[in-house]
Amino acid sequence: MGTTTMLVQCNCFDDVDVHANSVIGWQQTYDQLGAGHAHTTLKHLTAERFQIFRETFDKRIVQIGAAPAGRLCLAMPVCSSEPSVFQGKPLTGESVTVLHGGQEFFVQSPGGIDLLCVAVDIASLETFASREFSSADLCQLSRITRLDLEPAMIHRMRKHLERLIDNALVGEALSEAELEEQVLEFMLVLLDSALEWSVGRSANSTVSTYLVKQSQELALANQDEPPSVLDLCKHLNVSRSTLQRSFLSVTGLRPVEYLRALRLNIARRRLRSTETEQLTVARVASDLGFSHLGHFSGAYRTLFGETPSQTPRAR
Structure with missing residues:
Protein backbone atom coordinates (compact mmCIF):
# COMPACT_ATOMS: atom_id res chain seq x y z
CA MET A 1 0.00 0.00 0.00
CA GLY A 2 3.07 2.20 0.06
CA THR A 3 2.66 3.76 3.52
CA THR A 4 5.41 3.81 6.14
CA THR A 5 3.68 5.78 8.88
CA MET A 6 0.21 5.52 10.36
CA LEU A 7 -2.28 8.01 8.91
CA VAL A 8 -5.60 8.83 10.57
CA GLN A 9 -8.11 11.18 8.92
CA CYS A 10 -11.80 12.03 8.66
CA ASN A 11 -12.79 13.79 5.45
CA CYS A 12 -16.07 14.96 3.90
CA PHE A 13 -16.55 15.21 0.15
CA ASP A 14 -19.12 16.53 -2.30
CA ASP A 15 -17.78 14.43 -5.19
CA VAL A 16 -17.81 10.60 -5.17
CA ASP A 17 -14.83 10.44 -7.55
CA VAL A 18 -12.66 12.53 -5.21
CA HIS A 19 -13.81 10.27 -2.38
CA ALA A 20 -12.80 7.12 -4.31
CA ASN A 21 -9.32 8.48 -5.00
CA SER A 22 -8.85 9.29 -1.31
CA VAL A 23 -9.05 5.66 -0.14
CA ILE A 24 -5.33 4.88 0.08
CA GLY A 25 -4.09 1.82 -1.79
CA TRP A 26 -7.31 1.06 -3.68
CA GLN A 27 -7.72 1.25 -7.46
CA GLN A 28 -11.40 2.04 -7.95
CA THR A 29 -14.02 4.18 -9.61
CA TYR A 30 -17.20 5.44 -7.94
CA ASP A 31 -20.09 6.59 -10.15
CA GLN A 32 -23.01 8.57 -8.73
CA LEU A 33 -26.40 7.43 -9.99
CA GLY A 34 -28.73 9.18 -7.54
CA ALA A 35 -29.75 12.73 -8.38
CA GLY A 36 -28.64 15.68 -6.27
CA HIS A 37 -25.60 17.09 -4.52
CA ALA A 38 -23.60 14.22 -2.96
CA HIS A 39 -22.43 14.24 0.65
CA THR A 40 -19.90 11.57 1.61
CA THR A 41 -17.65 10.87 4.58
CA LEU A 42 -14.45 8.85 4.80
CA LYS A 43 -12.82 7.88 8.09
CA HIS A 44 -9.64 5.88 7.76
CA LEU A 45 -6.76 4.50 9.79
CA THR A 46 -4.02 3.38 7.41
CA ALA A 47 -0.69 1.83 8.35
CA GLU A 48 1.99 -0.14 6.55
CA ARG A 49 0.43 -3.58 7.02
CA PHE A 50 -3.22 -2.89 7.81
CA GLN A 51 -6.07 -0.49 7.11
CA ILE A 52 -9.49 0.23 8.61
CA PHE A 53 -11.89 2.64 6.93
CA ARG A 54 -15.55 3.58 7.06
CA GLU A 55 -17.27 5.34 4.18
CA THR A 56 -20.77 6.77 3.94
CA PHE A 57 -22.75 8.04 0.95
CA ASP A 58 -26.17 9.66 0.79
CA LYS A 59 -26.74 8.88 -2.89
CA ARG A 60 -27.07 5.80 -5.03
CA ILE A 61 -23.62 4.83 -6.35
CA VAL A 62 -21.77 2.07 -8.14
CA GLN A 63 -18.29 1.07 -6.99
CA ILE A 64 -15.95 -0.76 -9.36
CA GLY A 65 -12.32 -1.63 -8.70
CA ALA A 66 -9.85 -4.15 -7.31
CA ALA A 67 -8.65 -4.92 -3.81
CA PRO A 68 -5.02 -3.99 -2.97
CA ALA A 69 -2.47 -6.64 -3.91
CA GLY A 70 -1.16 -8.71 -1.02
CA ARG A 71 -4.14 -7.93 1.21
CA LEU A 72 -7.08 -9.84 2.61
CA CYS A 73 -10.03 -7.47 2.91
CA LEU A 74 -13.37 -7.75 4.72
CA ALA A 75 -16.36 -5.47 4.13
CA MET A 76 -19.49 -5.18 6.26
CA PRO A 77 -22.38 -2.70 6.25
CA VAL A 78 -22.90 -0.50 9.29
CA CYS A 79 -26.36 0.56 8.20
CA SER A 80 -28.15 1.04 4.90
CA SER A 81 -31.65 2.09 3.86
CA GLU A 82 -31.71 -0.83 1.43
CA PRO A 83 -29.28 -3.77 1.15
CA SER A 84 -26.47 -3.12 -1.30
CA VAL A 85 -25.35 -5.74 -3.79
CA PHE A 86 -21.70 -6.79 -3.42
CA GLN A 87 -20.30 -9.25 -5.98
CA GLY A 88 -23.86 -10.02 -7.05
CA LYS A 89 -25.07 -10.92 -3.53
CA PRO A 90 -27.01 -8.81 -1.01
CA LEU A 91 -24.75 -7.16 1.57
CA THR A 92 -26.65 -7.50 4.83
CA GLY A 93 -25.91 -7.25 8.53
CA GLU A 94 -25.60 -11.06 8.76
CA SER A 95 -22.70 -11.44 6.34
CA VAL A 96 -19.18 -10.23 5.70
CA THR A 97 -17.80 -10.00 2.17
CA VAL A 98 -14.24 -11.23 1.61
CA LEU A 99 -11.92 -9.81 -1.05
CA HIS A 100 -8.55 -11.37 -1.80
CA GLY A 101 -5.57 -9.36 -3.02
CA GLY A 102 -6.10 -8.05 -6.56
CA GLN A 103 -9.67 -9.40 -6.76
CA GLU A 104 -12.06 -7.21 -8.73
CA PHE A 105 -15.25 -6.03 -7.08
CA PHE A 106 -18.57 -4.50 -8.09
CA VAL A 107 -20.90 -2.83 -5.58
CA GLN A 108 -24.31 -1.35 -6.26
CA SER A 109 -26.10 0.64 -3.57
CA PRO A 110 -29.76 1.46 -4.29
CA GLY A 111 -29.68 4.28 -1.72
CA GLY A 112 -27.25 5.62 0.83
CA ILE A 113 -24.63 3.25 2.18
CA ASP A 114 -22.50 3.07 5.32
CA LEU A 115 -19.71 0.54 4.86
CA LEU A 116 -16.89 -0.57 7.18
CA CYS A 117 -13.81 -2.25 5.69
CA VAL A 118 -10.65 -3.76 7.12
CA ALA A 119 -7.60 -4.99 5.20
CA VAL A 120 -4.48 -6.77 6.44
CA ASP A 121 -1.21 -7.92 4.95
CA ILE A 122 -1.86 -11.48 3.83
CA ALA A 123 1.68 -12.65 4.67
CA SER A 124 1.33 -11.45 8.28
CA LEU A 125 -2.07 -13.12 8.59
CA GLU A 126 -0.87 -16.40 7.08
CA THR A 127 1.98 -16.59 9.61
CA PHE A 128 -0.53 -16.90 12.44
CA ALA A 129 -3.30 -18.62 10.49
CA SER A 130 -0.95 -21.54 9.74
CA ARG A 131 -0.93 -22.33 13.47
CA GLU A 132 -4.68 -21.84 13.72
CA PHE A 133 -6.02 -23.82 10.77
CA SER A 134 -5.27 -27.07 8.97
CA SER A 135 -3.95 -27.12 5.40
CA ALA A 136 -7.42 -28.06 4.16
CA ASP A 137 -9.02 -25.13 5.97
CA LEU A 138 -6.34 -22.72 4.73
CA CYS A 139 -7.11 -23.88 1.21
CA GLN A 140 -10.81 -23.27 1.83
CA LEU A 141 -10.12 -19.81 3.23
CA SER A 142 -8.09 -18.90 0.15
CA ARG A 143 -11.26 -19.30 -1.94
CA ILE A 144 -13.92 -18.03 0.43
CA THR A 145 -15.83 -14.89 -0.65
CA ARG A 146 -18.40 -14.57 2.12
CA LEU A 147 -18.56 -15.20 5.86
CA ASP A 148 -22.02 -15.94 7.25
CA LEU A 149 -21.91 -15.26 10.99
CA GLU A 150 -24.17 -14.63 13.94
CA PRO A 151 -25.46 -11.02 13.77
CA ALA A 152 -24.39 -10.46 17.39
CA MET A 153 -20.78 -11.36 16.56
CA ILE A 154 -20.70 -9.09 13.50
CA HIS A 155 -22.19 -6.27 15.58
CA ARG A 156 -19.60 -6.77 18.33
CA MET A 157 -16.66 -6.91 15.91
CA ARG A 158 -17.93 -3.92 13.95
CA LYS A 159 -18.19 -1.83 17.12
CA HIS A 160 -14.64 -2.80 18.03
CA LEU A 161 -13.30 -1.58 14.68
CA GLU A 162 -15.31 1.64 14.93
CA ARG A 163 -13.79 2.32 18.37
CA LEU A 164 -10.28 1.82 17.01
CA ILE A 165 -10.86 4.47 14.32
CA ASP A 166 -12.71 6.90 16.60
CA ASN A 167 -10.07 6.64 19.35
CA ALA A 168 -7.35 7.33 16.80
CA LEU A 169 -9.21 10.38 15.49
CA VAL A 170 -9.26 11.95 18.96
CA GLY A 171 -5.58 11.22 19.57
CA GLU A 172 -6.04 8.11 21.72
CA ALA A 173 -4.74 5.53 19.27
CA LEU A 174 -2.79 2.51 20.42
CA SER A 175 0.66 2.02 18.94
CA GLU A 176 0.86 0.75 15.38
CA ALA A 177 2.10 -2.65 16.59
CA GLU A 178 -0.77 -2.95 19.10
CA LEU A 179 -3.31 -1.97 16.47
CA GLU A 180 -1.91 -4.47 13.98
CA GLU A 181 -2.17 -7.22 16.58
CA GLN A 182 -5.81 -6.35 17.26
CA VAL A 183 -6.65 -6.29 13.55
CA LEU A 184 -4.96 -9.67 13.01
CA GLU A 185 -6.84 -11.13 15.98
CA PHE A 186 -10.06 -9.67 14.57
CA MET A 187 -9.46 -11.47 11.30
CA LEU A 188 -8.58 -14.77 12.97
CA VAL A 189 -11.66 -14.68 15.21
CA LEU A 190 -13.99 -14.08 12.26
CA LEU A 191 -12.37 -16.75 10.10
CA ASP A 192 -12.35 -19.21 12.99
CA SER A 193 -16.03 -18.58 13.71
CA ALA A 194 -16.98 -18.88 10.05
CA LEU A 195 -15.36 -22.31 9.82
CA GLU A 196 -17.20 -23.36 13.02
CA TRP A 197 -14.20 -24.97 14.59
CA SER A 198 -15.90 -25.98 17.79
CA VAL A 199 -15.48 -29.76 17.80
CA GLY A 200 -12.48 -31.48 19.30
Whole structure:
Protein backbone atom coordinates (compact mmCIF):
# COMPACT_ATOMS: atom_id res chain seq x y z
CA MET A 1 0.00 0.00 0.00
CA GLY A 2 3.07 2.20 0.06
CA THR A 3 2.66 3.76 3.52
CA THR A 4 5.41 3.81 6.14
CA THR A 5 3.68 5.78 8.88
CA MET A 6 0.21 5.52 10.36
CA LEU A 7 -2.28 8.01 8.91
CA VAL A 8 -5.60 8.83 10.57
CA GLN A 9 -8.11 11.18 8.92
CA CYS A 10 -11.80 12.03 8.66
CA ASN A 11 -12.79 13.79 5.45
CA CYS A 12 -16.07 14.96 3.90
CA PHE A 13 -16.55 15.21 0.15
CA ASP A 14 -19.12 16.53 -2.30
CA ASP A 15 -17.78 14.43 -5.19
CA VAL A 16 -17.81 10.60 -5.17
CA ASP A 17 -14.83 10.44 -7.55
CA VAL A 18 -12.66 12.53 -5.21
CA HIS A 19 -13.81 10.27 -2.38
CA ALA A 20 -12.80 7.12 -4.31
CA ASN A 21 -9.32 8.48 -5.00
CA SER A 22 -8.85 9.29 -1.31
CA VAL A 23 -9.05 5.66 -0.14
CA ILE A 24 -5.33 4.88 0.08
CA GLY A 25 -4.09 1.82 -1.79
CA TRP A 26 -7.31 1.06 -3.68
CA GLN A 27 -7.72 1.25 -7.46
CA GLN A 28 -11.40 2.04 -7.95
CA THR A 29 -14.02 4.18 -9.61
CA TYR A 30 -17.20 5.44 -7.94
CA ASP A 31 -20.09 6.59 -10.15
CA GLN A 32 -23.01 8.57 -8.73
CA LEU A 33 -26.40 7.43 -9.99
CA GLY A 34 -28.73 9.18 -7.54
CA ALA A 35 -29.75 12.73 -8.38
CA GLY A 36 -28.64 15.68 -6.27
CA HIS A 37 -25.60 17.09 -4.52
CA ALA A 38 -23.60 14.22 -2.96
CA HIS A 39 -22.43 14.24 0.65
CA THR A 40 -19.90 11.57 1.61
CA THR A 41 -17.65 10.87 4.58
CA LEU A 42 -14.45 8.85 4.80
CA LYS A 43 -12.82 7.88 8.09
CA HIS A 44 -9.64 5.88 7.76
CA LEU A 45 -6.76 4.50 9.79
CA THR A 46 -4.02 3.38 7.41
CA ALA A 47 -0.69 1.83 8.35
CA GLU A 48 1.99 -0.14 6.55
CA ARG A 49 0.43 -3.58 7.02
CA PHE A 50 -3.22 -2.89 7.81
CA GLN A 51 -6.07 -0.49 7.11
CA ILE A 52 -9.49 0.23 8.61
CA PHE A 53 -11.89 2.64 6.93
CA ARG A 54 -15.55 3.58 7.06
CA GLU A 55 -17.27 5.34 4.18
CA THR A 56 -20.77 6.77 3.94
CA PHE A 57 -22.75 8.04 0.95
CA ASP A 58 -26.17 9.66 0.79
CA LYS A 59 -26.74 8.88 -2.89
CA ARG A 60 -27.07 5.80 -5.03
CA ILE A 61 -23.62 4.83 -6.35
CA VAL A 62 -21.77 2.07 -8.14
CA GLN A 63 -18.29 1.07 -6.99
CA ILE A 64 -15.95 -0.76 -9.36
CA GLY A 65 -12.32 -1.63 -8.70
CA ALA A 66 -9.85 -4.15 -7.31
CA ALA A 67 -8.65 -4.92 -3.81
CA PRO A 68 -5.02 -3.99 -2.97
CA ALA A 69 -2.47 -6.64 -3.91
CA GLY A 70 -1.16 -8.71 -1.02
CA ARG A 71 -4.14 -7.93 1.21
CA LEU A 72 -7.08 -9.84 2.61
CA CYS A 73 -10.03 -7.47 2.91
CA LEU A 74 -13.37 -7.75 4.72
CA ALA A 75 -16.36 -5.47 4.13
CA MET A 76 -19.49 -5.18 6.26
CA PRO A 77 -22.38 -2.70 6.25
CA VAL A 78 -22.90 -0.50 9.29
CA CYS A 79 -26.36 0.56 8.20
CA SER A 80 -28.15 1.04 4.90
CA SER A 81 -31.65 2.09 3.86
CA GLU A 82 -31.71 -0.83 1.43
CA PRO A 83 -29.28 -3.77 1.15
CA SER A 84 -26.47 -3.12 -1.30
CA VAL A 85 -25.35 -5.74 -3.79
CA PHE A 86 -21.70 -6.79 -3.42
CA GLN A 87 -20.30 -9.25 -5.98
CA GLY A 88 -23.86 -10.02 -7.05
CA LYS A 89 -25.07 -10.92 -3.53
CA PRO A 90 -27.01 -8.81 -1.01
CA LEU A 91 -24.75 -7.16 1.57
CA THR A 92 -26.65 -7.50 4.83
CA GLY A 93 -25.91 -7.25 8.53
CA GLU A 94 -25.60 -11.06 8.76
CA SER A 95 -22.70 -11.44 6.34
CA VAL A 96 -19.18 -10.23 5.70
CA THR A 97 -17.80 -10.00 2.17
CA VAL A 98 -14.24 -11.23 1.61
CA LEU A 99 -11.92 -9.81 -1.05
CA HIS A 100 -8.55 -11.37 -1.80
CA GLY A 101 -5.57 -9.36 -3.02
CA GLY A 102 -6.10 -8.05 -6.56
CA GLN A 103 -9.67 -9.40 -6.76
CA GLU A 104 -12.06 -7.21 -8.73
CA PHE A 105 -15.25 -6.03 -7.08
CA PHE A 106 -18.57 -4.50 -8.09
CA VAL A 107 -20.90 -2.83 -5.58
CA GLN A 108 -24.31 -1.35 -6.26
CA SER A 109 -26.10 0.64 -3.57
CA PRO A 110 -29.76 1.46 -4.29
CA GLY A 111 -29.68 4.28 -1.72
CA GLY A 112 -27.25 5.62 0.83
CA ILE A 113 -24.63 3.25 2.18
CA ASP A 114 -22.50 3.07 5.32
CA LEU A 115 -19.71 0.54 4.86
CA LEU A 116 -16.89 -0.57 7.18
CA CYS A 117 -13.81 -2.25 5.69
CA VAL A 118 -10.65 -3.76 7.12
CA ALA A 119 -7.60 -4.99 5.20
CA VAL A 120 -4.48 -6.77 6.44
CA ASP A 121 -1.21 -7.92 4.95
CA ILE A 122 -1.86 -11.48 3.83
CA ALA A 123 1.68 -12.65 4.67
CA SER A 124 1.33 -11.45 8.28
CA LEU A 125 -2.07 -13.12 8.59
CA GLU A 126 -0.87 -16.40 7.08
CA THR A 127 1.98 -16.59 9.61
CA PHE A 128 -0.53 -16.90 12.44
CA ALA A 129 -3.30 -18.62 10.49
CA SER A 130 -0.95 -21.54 9.74
CA ARG A 131 -0.93 -22.33 13.47
CA GLU A 132 -4.68 -21.84 13.72
CA PHE A 133 -6.02 -23.82 10.77
CA SER A 134 -5.27 -27.07 8.97
CA SER A 135 -3.95 -27.12 5.40
CA ALA A 136 -7.42 -28.06 4.16
CA ASP A 137 -9.02 -25.13 5.97
CA LEU A 138 -6.34 -22.72 4.73
CA CYS A 139 -7.11 -23.88 1.21
CA GLN A 140 -10.81 -23.27 1.83
CA LEU A 141 -10.12 -19.81 3.23
CA SER A 142 -8.09 -18.90 0.15
CA ARG A 143 -11.26 -19.30 -1.94
CA ILE A 144 -13.92 -18.03 0.43
CA THR A 145 -15.83 -14.89 -0.65
CA ARG A 146 -18.40 -14.57 2.12
CA LEU A 147 -18.56 -15.20 5.86
CA ASP A 148 -22.02 -15.94 7.25
CA LEU A 149 -21.91 -15.26 10.99
CA GLU A 150 -24.17 -14.63 13.94
CA PRO A 151 -25.46 -11.02 13.77
CA ALA A 152 -24.39 -10.46 17.39
CA MET A 153 -20.78 -11.36 16.56
CA ILE A 154 -20.70 -9.09 13.50
CA HIS A 155 -22.19 -6.27 15.58
CA ARG A 156 -19.60 -6.77 18.33
CA MET A 157 -16.66 -6.91 15.91
CA ARG A 158 -17.93 -3.92 13.95
CA LYS A 159 -18.19 -1.83 17.12
CA HIS A 160 -14.64 -2.80 18.03
CA LEU A 161 -13.30 -1.58 14.68
CA GLU A 162 -15.31 1.64 14.93
CA ARG A 163 -13.79 2.32 18.37
CA LEU A 164 -10.28 1.82 17.01
CA ILE A 165 -10.86 4.47 14.32
CA ASP A 166 -12.71 6.90 16.60
CA ASN A 167 -10.07 6.64 19.35
CA ALA A 168 -7.35 7.33 16.80
CA LEU A 169 -9.21 10.38 15.49
CA VAL A 170 -9.26 11.95 18.96
CA GLY A 171 -5.58 11.22 19.57
CA GLU A 172 -6.04 8.11 21.72
CA ALA A 173 -4.74 5.53 19.27
CA LEU A 174 -2.79 2.51 20.42
CA SER A 175 0.66 2.02 18.94
CA GLU A 176 0.86 0.75 15.38
CA ALA A 177 2.10 -2.65 16.59
CA GLU A 178 -0.77 -2.95 19.10
CA LEU A 179 -3.31 -1.97 16.47
CA GLU A 180 -1.91 -4.47 13.98
CA GLU A 181 -2.17 -7.22 16.58
CA GLN A 182 -5.81 -6.35 17.26
CA VAL A 183 -6.65 -6.29 13.55
CA LEU A 184 -4.96 -9.67 13.01
CA GLU A 185 -6.84 -11.13 15.98
CA PHE A 186 -10.06 -9.67 14.57
CA MET A 187 -9.46 -11.47 11.30
CA LEU A 188 -8.58 -14.77 12.97
CA VAL A 189 -11.66 -14.68 15.21
CA LEU A 190 -13.99 -14.08 12.26
CA LEU A 191 -12.37 -16.75 10.10
CA ASP A 192 -12.35 -19.21 12.99
CA SER A 193 -16.03 -18.58 13.71
CA ALA A 194 -16.98 -18.88 10.05
CA LEU A 195 -15.36 -22.31 9.82
CA GLU A 196 -17.20 -23.36 13.02
CA TRP A 197 -14.20 -24.97 14.59
CA SER A 198 -15.90 -25.98 17.79
CA VAL A 199 -15.48 -29.76 17.80
CA GLY A 200 -12.48 -31.48 19.30
CA ARG A 201 -10.44 -28.36 20.03
CA SER A 202 -10.45 -28.27 23.82
CA ALA A 203 -7.05 -28.62 25.46
CA ASN A 204 -6.71 -30.89 28.46
CA SER A 205 -6.19 -29.30 31.86
CA THR A 206 -2.49 -30.23 32.13
CA VAL A 207 -1.64 -28.60 28.81
CA SER A 208 -3.81 -25.58 29.62
CA THR A 209 -2.08 -25.04 32.96
CA TYR A 210 1.33 -25.37 31.32
CA LEU A 211 0.49 -22.82 28.62
CA VAL A 212 -0.80 -20.31 31.16
CA LYS A 213 2.27 -20.78 33.36
CA GLN A 214 4.67 -20.37 30.43
CA SER A 215 2.81 -17.29 29.20
CA GLN A 216 2.97 -15.74 32.65
CA GLU A 217 6.70 -16.40 32.92
CA LEU A 218 7.31 -14.84 29.51
CA ALA A 219 5.26 -11.79 30.47
CA LEU A 220 7.11 -11.37 33.79
CA ALA A 221 10.48 -11.73 32.06
CA ASN A 222 9.62 -8.91 29.62
CA GLN A 223 7.72 -6.44 31.77
CA ASP A 224 8.89 -3.33 29.89
CA GLU A 225 7.91 -4.84 26.52
CA PRO A 226 5.18 -7.36 27.35
CA PRO A 227 4.62 -9.98 24.64
CA SER A 228 1.39 -9.79 22.68
CA VAL A 229 -0.97 -12.75 22.41
CA LEU A 230 0.36 -13.45 18.94
CA ASP A 231 3.94 -13.26 20.26
CA LEU A 232 3.04 -15.87 22.88
CA CYS A 233 1.45 -18.10 20.24
CA LYS A 234 4.61 -17.91 18.15
CA HIS A 235 6.92 -18.60 21.11
CA LEU A 236 4.81 -21.49 22.43
CA ASN A 237 3.95 -22.78 18.95
CA VAL A 238 0.21 -22.94 19.59
CA SER A 239 -2.82 -21.40 17.94
CA ARG A 240 -4.53 -18.31 19.28
CA SER A 241 -7.71 -20.26 19.98
CA THR A 242 -5.81 -22.94 21.94
CA LEU A 243 -4.11 -20.31 24.07
CA GLN A 244 -7.38 -18.46 24.61
CA ARG A 245 -9.25 -21.61 25.64
CA SER A 246 -6.43 -22.52 28.01
CA PHE A 247 -6.60 -19.16 29.75
CA LEU A 248 -10.38 -19.26 29.94
CA SER A 249 -10.39 -22.74 31.47
CA VAL A 250 -7.60 -22.01 34.00
CA THR A 251 -8.14 -18.32 34.87
CA GLY A 252 -11.61 -17.47 33.59
CA LEU A 253 -10.11 -14.60 31.58
CA ARG A 254 -8.79 -14.11 28.07
CA PRO A 255 -4.96 -13.99 27.81
CA VAL A 256 -4.85 -10.23 27.21
CA GLU A 257 -7.10 -9.60 30.23
CA TYR A 258 -5.20 -11.88 32.58
CA LEU A 259 -1.73 -10.67 31.61
CA ARG A 260 -2.83 -7.03 31.78
CA ALA A 261 -4.23 -7.65 35.27
CA LEU A 262 -0.93 -9.25 36.21
CA ARG A 263 0.99 -6.10 35.20
CA LEU A 264 -1.55 -3.85 36.92
CA ASN A 265 -1.05 -5.75 40.18
CA ILE A 266 2.71 -5.31 39.85
CA ALA A 267 2.12 -1.60 39.30
CA ARG A 268 -0.05 -1.38 42.40
CA ARG A 269 2.58 -3.08 44.55
CA ARG A 270 5.25 -0.70 43.25
CA LEU A 271 3.11 2.33 43.98
CA ARG A 272 2.26 1.17 47.49
CA SER A 273 5.89 0.43 48.32
CA THR A 274 7.41 3.71 47.05
CA GLU A 275 7.06 7.40 47.77
CA THR A 276 5.54 9.74 45.19
CA GLU A 277 8.81 11.66 44.86
CA GLN A 278 10.71 8.42 44.40
CA LEU A 279 8.62 6.92 41.59
CA THR A 280 5.91 8.64 39.54
CA VAL A 281 2.78 7.00 38.19
CA ALA A 282 3.96 7.73 34.65
CA ARG A 283 7.28 5.97 35.30
CA VAL A 284 5.56 2.90 36.74
CA ALA A 285 3.26 2.72 33.71
CA SER A 286 6.16 3.09 31.29
CA ASP A 287 8.31 0.50 33.08
CA LEU A 288 5.50 -2.04 32.74
CA GLY A 289 4.93 -1.48 29.05
CA PHE A 290 1.86 0.76 29.19
CA SER A 291 2.52 3.22 26.38
CA HIS A 292 -0.58 5.34 26.99
CA LEU A 293 -0.97 6.80 30.50
CA GLY A 294 -4.72 7.38 30.03
CA HIS A 295 -5.31 3.74 29.06
CA PHE A 296 -3.22 2.61 32.04
CA SER A 297 -5.18 4.78 34.46
CA GLY A 298 -8.51 3.61 33.05
CA ALA A 299 -7.61 -0.08 33.29
CA TYR A 300 -6.18 0.45 36.80
CA ARG A 301 -9.37 2.18 37.97
CA THR A 302 -11.56 -0.55 36.49
CA LEU A 303 -9.59 -3.29 38.25
CA PHE A 304 -8.98 -1.66 41.64
CA GLY A 305 -11.80 0.88 41.94
CA GLU A 306 -9.41 3.79 42.29
CA THR A 307 -7.00 5.72 40.08
CA PRO A 308 -3.24 5.21 40.44
CA SER A 309 -2.93 8.64 42.05
CA GLN A 310 -5.47 7.60 44.71
CA THR A 311 -3.47 4.52 45.74
CA PRO A 312 -1.80 5.08 49.16
CA ARG A 313 1.96 5.56 48.81
CA ALA A 314 4.76 4.72 51.24
CA ARG A 315 5.79 7.46 53.69
